[in-house]
Amino acid sequence: MVCVCVCRSVMQSCSSALCILILLIITFTTVSVSADPPVKVNLHDSATLPCSERCSGLVRWTVFTKPTDTLAECDQTSCRSVKEGYQMIHDQYLKGNLSLTITEADFTKRGWYTSDCDDKDLCDVRLQIEPLSTAVQIKSGDSLVLKLDISDPVEVIYNSTGTVGPSSGQICTVDRHSTWCKDEYTQRASLTSVFELRNVTPSDSGVYTVMDKRNEEVIHIYTVTVGSAGGRGDHPDLDTDIGAAVPVSVTVLTLSVLGVTLIVFVAVIVMSVVANKRQRREKRPSQDEG
Incomplete structure (x- = not known):
């Protein structure tokens, strides 16, 4: 009824094409609202x-x-x-x-x-x-691998969780077998059956979102933490757990030396005791004669 009234009110001052356009606008507006x-x-x-x-x-x-x-x-x-x-x-x-x-x-x-x-x-x-959610922990220098899950064109969006990370926003667009990335990611990104970002560093930590570009739907959310390559720190040779770093061969050699030393020490004591007893026996006859 509204559409008819609108058309009737403007019929005298507009063409039929304009009236049809008004009907279409009202129809699509009604559909989108309801x-x-x-x-x-x-x-x-x-x-x-x-x-x-x-x-x-x-x-x-x-x-x-x-x-x-x-x-x-x-x-x-x-x-x-x-x-x-x-x-x-x-x-x-x-x-x-x-x-x-x-x-x-x-x-x-x-x-x-x-x-x-x-x-x-x-x-x-x-x-x-509903979007998938995955937590990823990798070491510095490794590659970050993201499954795209769909064959439709997607955007890879990055949000930094630290103050030293790169700027947030869309970093790459993937359309089937082709990839377009920002300049700072072009040399590090590649596409096979998955999206790969090579040589990550702790500054790459953050949230990576795979979004369906056509429908603007979030497909997969990756929460990524990049640790230093040394595990406990940047210098694994300074590990405070010394016992874990000692080779087995060194340990065996040390035990062998201690064992030989102990045997020699016991042998010396035994020989000393035997010598003392012999000396006592040799002195007893002279003492009886006197």
Whole structure:
């Protein structure tokens, strides 16, 4: 009604093309305001896309971009899973619950889904996957490896956790087999099946976010801590745990020397005792004669 009134009020001073443009603007504004929030689930969990409508005919669910590719459908007699991993429940359908269940959600199943009743649109629902979160601890000089998880173009965004780190923001863009990076990362970054940042230093510590560039969805968050190469410090040869640094051969040699010394010491004592007894025996006859 609002659209009709607006058009009528401007008909006398505008063309039909302008009136159509006004209708389109009002329509898309109404859709964007009334859109339902997306369904968010963890990776590999099941997801239920809600739809509560009455339909006495055939209800179909499809991906929004593939309207002829049916995923699951129901009518008055039964429900059918046309594609594996998608299902509807007939008892719920009879009660007006036309929801679609995705048995295992992954990143390939993200996006908009739509349902229709006898080719009349009913519900549009968007599925999102909750971002993955990974903590990484590596040594200075090693490579930081980030899984991209999706084949769509992504951005790698860095946020420093220290005052000495490089400036935060987008550092690289990855589009299938090509990579574009800021100048300070160009020589260190490479792409195979994963994104690799070579020769990291403690200043590279921070939060790295892999974001779906097209849909502006966060895919994976890496919290990275880069330690010094020496483990306890920059100079591993100054390790205070001396016992752990002594070679086994040195320890065995030391024990051998101590053992030989002890044997010699005992032998000397025994020989001294034997000599004293011999001297006493030799003195006894002369003492008896006197």
